[in-house]
Amino acid sequence: MDISSIRYAHRFDHVTGSAIREIFKVIAQPGMISFAGGNPSLDALPDRQVDELAHYVLEKDGKALLQYGATEGYPPFVESLKKYVENQLGVDIPAVLPVTGSTQAMDLLCKALIDPGDTVLVENPSFLGNLQCLKLYQANLVALESDDQGLIPEDLEKKIRQYHPKLLYTIPTFQNPTGKTLPEERRKAVAELANQYGMVVAEDDPYRDLRYEGTPFHSIKYYDRNGWVMFLGSFSKNISPGLRVGFIAGDPGIIRKCTVGKQSTDVHSANLNQAIVDQYLRRNLLPGHISSICDGYKSKMQLMLKALENFPEDVAFTRPQGGLFIWAELPGHMDTVSLLSKAVDRKVAYVPGTYFCVDGGHLNTLRLNFSNSTPEQIVSGMNVLNDLIRSELK
């Protein structure tokens, strides 16, 4: 029988993973100025330090690192990670589970919670990868309304009452793709609604450390009384995405289900990678490293915001205080998907906003990343976009 007669699982019926992949192929062209990815700057990646730490941990504990590890994590790292998370959030955390990048935290949380058809509330737009994850678990995605400050608690409560969702997925700090940050009182409201109605919150907070101005807020988890908020963290933005070390923290019952799920997903995350991050925590290397990263990113963000101020007046854009992304909205009749091919002809790339939206639409929006370009590329790439938009508006 020919393999073309194969029947794939229904979870793939509406997931192709293709649109954005085509963009990333285009970006790989030589000479392209890319505002499309979400990659850290190469300057920010501590290759010498990781080399040194890898040697240190392999010399010290090499046999244990190369042997099978516990699904629950490399014990020294579980210890230092718990302290780190409690320090960051300012609350006691009953359980943490190291995972293979915070993307796996989301996958395991869905595995623990989501049956096909379960409702999950999401910001709209939101992080593409985790929207795809939710679609593969055949969740019923319901988009929340938002304003300049992110999701609106009144709308959240209305939708909780209407849909009885199992899960809220939110990126409260320097959101991907909008760069918006949820203010303190709304964080408190989200935690209270979750506790009141019995809904799990996936608080995905990978950009937390990348704050270039303003005062940090407490996490949603900080306001969680009964354990409904799960905190998803990552060392991808403050150390290295290529090491694939993240974590999920919160209720021990949920962590236990995630752990059982992880047993048959990848058994455990690689010990060497956990041990390297463990050294970052034990040697307290993160604060210095983060502050040097932030210095570089801050000036890039300011440069991109300054460039946007010279765009036509009816181009709106967010003004993040940190993170990696700025979100722009062109006049309503414009289509950033068709505009992209013209931009790419002129060697500039971005991601059209429609790809981050639950039901598509929002064709006049786009996401701009500033971390992975040089200041010169930001100036010249933004000039190209400005010219292009102006000529389209004529």
Next chain:
Amino acid sequence: MDISSIRYAHRFDHVTGSAIREIFKVIAQPGMISFAGGNPSLDALPDRQVDELAHYVLEKDGKALLQYGATEGYPPFVESLKKYVENQLGVDIPAVLPVTGSTQAMDLLCKALIDPGDTVLVENPSFLGNLQCLKLYQANLVALESDDQGLIPEDLEKKIRQYHPKLLYTIPTFQNPTGKTLPEERRKAVAELANQYGMVVAEDDPYRDLRYEGTPFHSIKYYDRNGWVMFLGSFSKNISPGLRVGFIAGDPGIIRKCTVGKQSTDVHSANLNQAIVDQYLRRNLLPGHISSICDGYKSKMQLMLKALENFPEDVAFTRPQGGLFIWAELPGHMDTVSLLSKAVDRKVAYVPGTYFCVDGGHLNTLRLNFSNSTPEQIVSGMNVLNDLIRSELK
């Protein structure tokens, strides 16, 4: 609302992951002789070599290794891996995907194929971790009959006709937990049945390199004409399980679905770990390393088999030509679960065979691992078991 009112996904209704975990807690007691795990011997773990290779790749390509990588794999490794697999199997392989241990290969293959209720044919007993994986995908597991040589093609065809399964999961070489190896003509028959009826085969072959005697057989994949056989491989047994590097190889359409699934599972496997294994392949370090591992394991296996020959006559056991496990069958009325607590009191552990069986039962069976004990531990631990069984038989 109290967190105890949480509703987990139905895929966990019949999965607790607890029985065997309790055993492994017991094993961790000091002074325990453990025939329970499936861990490589610490001698076999090349910590100095990995240290050297990690330094080499981080110095050479550190920035790229620490940056986000492609879901499709670290490009140099994808290249060397494809050559390696083609060399091993003696056939052209259209596509390979590096994954986070071969356990993830199984998880992604299930994600690509299995809807709740789909029938999957499995050997019985079989590898616990992947049985749990299949249960979490809510597959309908149907046990195949087997004899001393493994699964029986006539029974396989009967069950294919009866159940129209989407997938056959098989470990054809030095099977976990039985140590059995499927002979050449049955491998050919499995491939032909898969091609004839349009059923995907997951050929899980992690023990392949650990052959201590006899001649290797061709893989099932070798006899696959139309692409229905997916080959799942691992570097856990021949380099290091803690590095979590495995792969899935075969039909590009299935690999593509696995890749899309992997995007939202862990984005990509850690680049550093892929680069280390890449160096093993490029420097051709595996043959020498494998032969030194095999030397050590062979004598341990022989020692354990010799000890089994002194067991009561009505204790049956398999005589593997490689791998990590021997399977024993005690007289029918004996219960290896209750026997285990007595063995543990005398500081010897094994895994009762029932845990590897699709519907439990087989209470008189047990799995013995020899790789992770010293020769002295094998002799004294097997003496304990022999005494214990003899006193139970009195």
